[in-house]
Amino acid sequence: MSAGAKDRTSVIERSHAALQDDFLRAAVRFTTDRLKDRKHGATEELGRWEEWRERGREIRAHTVSHLDYYLRRFVDNARAAGAEIHFASDAQEASAAVLGVVHAKQAQLVAKSKSMVSEEIHINRRLEEQNVRVVETDLGEYIIQLANEMPSHIIIPAIHKTREQIKDLFTRDGGQNLGTDTKALVTFARRKLRETFLTADIGMTGCNFGVAESGSVVLFTNEGNADMVSALPKTHIVVMGMERVLPTFADLEVMANLLPRSATGQKVITYMSVITGPRRAQERCGPEELHIVILDNGRSSQLGDDEFRDVLHCIRCGACLNVCPVYRHIGGHAYGSVYPGPIGAVLTPLLLQGEEFADLPNASSLCGACYEACPVKIPLHDMLVALRRRAAGGPRTKRAERAAWRGYALAFAKPGRYRLVTRMARLAQTPLQHDGYIESTWGPLMGWTNSRHAPALAPESFRDRFSRMKQDVRTIKSDPQ
Amino acid sequence: MNEQEFFQNIARRLGREFPADANAAAAAPARTSVGAPDFWQAHEWNHQERLDNFAAELARLGGSAQVYETLSALQEGLAALLLELSPSLVGVWGGEFIAKMQLQGVLSPCKVMEWVEQPEMIEQFAHIDVGVTGCDFAIADTGTVVLLAAAGQGRLVSLLPSVHIVVMKASQIHTRMGEVWRDIELRGLDPAHLPSTAIFISGPSRSSDIENDLTIGVHGPAAVHALIWDDGKS
Numbered sequence: 199m200s201a202g203a204k205d206r207t208s209v210i211e212r213s214h215a216a217l218q219d220d221f222l223r224a225a226v227r228f229t230t231d232r233l234k235d236r237k238h239g240a241t242e243e244l245g246r247w248e249e250w251r252e253r254g255r256e257i258r259a260h261t262v263s264h265l266d267y268y269l270r271r272f273v274d275n276a277r278a279a280g281a282e283i284h285f286a287s288d289a290q291e292a293s294a295a296v297l298g299v300v301h302a303k304q305a306q307l308v309a310k311s312k313s314m315v316s317e318e319i320h321i322n323r324r325l326e327e328q329n330v331r332v333v334e335t336d337l338g339e340y341i342i343q344l345a346n347e348m349p350s351h352i353i354i355p356a357i358h359k360t361r362e363q364i365k366d367l368f369t370r371d372g373g374q375n376l377g378t379d380t381k382a383l384v385t386f387a388r389r390k391l392r393e394t395f396l397t398a399d400i401g402m403t404g405c406n407f408g409v410a411e412s413g414s415v416v417l418f419t420n421e422g423n424a425d426m427v428s429a430l431p432k433t434h435i436v437v438m439g440m441e442r443v444l445p446t447f448a449d450l451e452v453m454a455n456l457l458p459r460s461a462t463g464q465k466v467i468t469y470m471s472v473i474t475g476p477r478r479a480q481e482r483c484g485p486e487e488l489h490i491v492i493l494d495n496g497r498s499s500q501l502g503d504d505e506f507r508d509v510l511h512c513i514r515c516g517a518c519l520n521v522c523p524v525y526r527h528i529g530g531h532a533y534g535s536v537y538p539g540p541i542g543a544v545l546t547p548l549l550l551q552g553e554e555f556a557d558l559p560n561a562s563s564l565c566g567a568c569y570e571a572c573p574v575k576i577p578l579h580d581m582l583v584a585l586r587r588r589a590a591g592g593p594r595t596k597r598a599e600r601a602a603w604r605g606y607a608l609a610f611a612k613p614g615r616y617r618l619v620t621r622m623a624r625l626a627q628t629p630l631q632h633d634g635y636i637e638s639t640w641g642p643l644m645g646w647t648n649s650r651h652a653p654a655l656a657p658e659s660f661r662d663r664f665s666r667m668k669q670d671v672r673t674i675k676s677d678p679q
Numbered sequence: 680m681n682e683q684e685f686f687q688n689i690a691r692r693l694g695r696e697f698p699a700d701a702n703a704a705a706a707a708p709a710r711t712s713v714g715a716p717d718f719w720q721a722h723e724w725n726h727q728e729r730l731d732n733f734a735a736e737l738a739r740l741g742g743s744a745q746v747y748e749t750l751s752a753l754q755e756g757l758a759a760l761l762l763e764l765s766p767s768l769v770g771v772w773g774g775e776f777i778a779k780m781q782l783q784g785v786l787s788p789c790k791v792m793e794w795v796e797q798p799e800m801i802e803q804f805a806h807i808d809v810g811v812t813g814c815d816f817a818i819a820d821t822g823t824v825v826l827l828a829a830a831g832q833g834r835l836v837s838l839l840p841s842v843h844i845v846v847m848k849a850s851q852i853h854t855r856m857g858e859v860w861r862d863i864e865l866r867g868l869d870p871a872h873l874p875s876t877a878i879f880i881s882g883p884s885r886s887s888d889i890e891n892d893l894t895i896g897v898h899g900p901a902a903v904h905a906l907i908w909d910d911g912k913s
Contacts, residue, residue, distance in 0.1 A: 422884040430801060468882055468899075469878065475875055499692070
């Protein structure tokens with residue numbers, strides 16, 4: 199299933215499609231299990247994980263509640279180091295800022311390192327519309343770019359691709375006599391992308407963290423592609439969400455411990471690059487120009503919303519995906535947008551308000567595993583409930599559902615009505631029930647009973663039993679032995 | 680959107696009439712804690728523990744670390760490693776690095792390219808097989824070497840080749856990342872004192888993007904060897 203955002207399908211329809219794909223389900227289960235187990239091992243080894251987590255939460259909460267201060271420090275310091283700063287209130291302005299630089303440099307080729315925020319503004323599409331070639335250089339992103347798809351996992355974008363499919367994609371991209379072993383495939387990608395690094399006019403990255411006290415942009419990668427992209431081309435463009443800031447380098451130490459462990463169960467990321475401005479006069483390596491595009495795109499509305507401000511604490515590790523029973527079954531594409539899993543189910547409807555993604559908060563069992571896994575303790579399950587509450591009564595609510603709730607309100611308002619309705623329901627359930635359970639594929643409860651058992655109403659209500667029991671008690675009392 | 684509106688909007692959403700005063704001189708917002716948990720900030724290993732842990736962690740990541748008692752033993756070790764790798768072209772940090780570690784003799788049998796100030800460096804370094812660098816700091820906790828950009832210290836020497844050799848001293852190894860920041864802070868955190876890049880390298884380049892199969896050497900080096908002169912003992 200390719201970029202689903204324009205299909206206007208519901209999350210349920212997309213899930214059905216995903217559930218038919220056996221490879222996808224097996225791959226997602228295998229990978230998420232592995233990431234989850236490794237994370238568990240890595241946090242056990244570190245010890246006192248809850249203290250680290252709490253520290254992570256404190257740092258993010260403090261920064262976000264003083265974002266005006268820390269972002270200002272970041273911007274002033276980055277400027278002092280020679281960076282040029284652009285502000286974008288939405289995806290369109292961010293794309294315009296990037297395109298402005300691209301045009302000024304008359305760039306033909308942009309090399310990109312993996313970045314969720316650049317997916318969020320669909321910059322690849324914008325660049326291609328202007329006949330600028332853009333190449334993803336993270337191995338997973340490169341694969342899905344060749345397949346013309348969206349990432350299906352925040353950390354492992356090509357989680358759903360088999361090595362045969364990858365071989366075919368690489369062959370189409372010029373690979374000759376490629377085998378399906380990992381080494382051969384990686385060697386091809388290394389050689390191919392090396393040309394891109396050396397010839398690109400512009401390198402583009404996201405920003406894992408910005409450090410306010412120095413104006414530094416911090417990038418985390420395992421492959422080294424962010425270093426290539428930021429060191430080789432003459433111009434480096436950073437696109438960062440405005441909430442990516444940390445106050446100090448001391449705080450970065452906490453994130454450097456939390457992020458790789460939560461994302462892949464690694465103790466440490468292979469390359470952490472701290473970039474402060476473009477290259478200095480005395481240095482001979484690095485870009486001549488550094489542009490930082492700071493993006494709002496709906497983030498400020500979360501900032502002012504007490505129920506959702508904490509979602510800005512997110513460090514994009516993907517740990518919530520790996521533990522989510524829904525994600526583990528349906529994979530990332532069923533979420534239909536850039537951010538999948540529990541964080542996507544919260545973030546997407548907030549970033550892209552309106553009809554299209556309003557059903558995403560329903561793609562959750564509210565089990566809270568996402569909160570348990572989150573390295574900065576974002577209460578995602580509470581936010582999912584809050585989103586459902588806000589959507590209730592909105593245009594997505596079906597007429598039958600509204601009628602059902604009205605009926606519920608009526609029936610439960612008076613004891614007499616309640617008794618009457620439950621009696622009727624007890625009669626109505628007779629053809630559907632079996633051994634005390636309803637397991638029907640039709641009727642008003644089929645949304646539930648299609649795939650699960652619903653307990654049937656007991657043959658006798660508690661109220662009826664209670665009045666009989668009262669009778670018995672009275673009899674015993676009046677006749678003590 | 681213009682800058683002023685952007686910040687005004689953030690302040691408004693935070694319930695403030697104007698953005699916080701964030702001049703360099705203004706006081707930062709009060710916080711109860713900064714950085715890592717206290718027990719971690721107090722954590723410190725002695726010289727031998729740092730050395731042992733650094734070597735063990737780097738090995739765990741797929742790199743290797745070799746400790747030498749003297750500088751001349753290290754030079755012999757490097758010579759043997761280069762003989763084994765027999766690279767057609769070796770890239771080396773420029774500046775005082777070679778002289779400081781007295782590597783002229785060891786490098787002489789190889790075709791060597793030094794990182795110096797000239798514009799076509801990138802093209803030339805694209806073809807090196809082995810890169811030899813020093814480091815500014817190292818971290819025992821994670822087997823990490825830290826390289827700061829400077830005139831002779833080009834990033835590409837450690838990034839482009841398939842083998843990266845780090846020639847370093849045991850006294851450069853700190854216990855944890857926070858101490859490295861403290862050292863860098865001592866030089867001054869203002870952008871004028873910070874180099875354009877500080878790179879924290881922990882082992883060889885890796886990816887698990889193809890069916891979760893871990894591979895080494897995707898874009899960066901496939902091998903990282905640390906040759907450590909244990910200067911603490913002398």
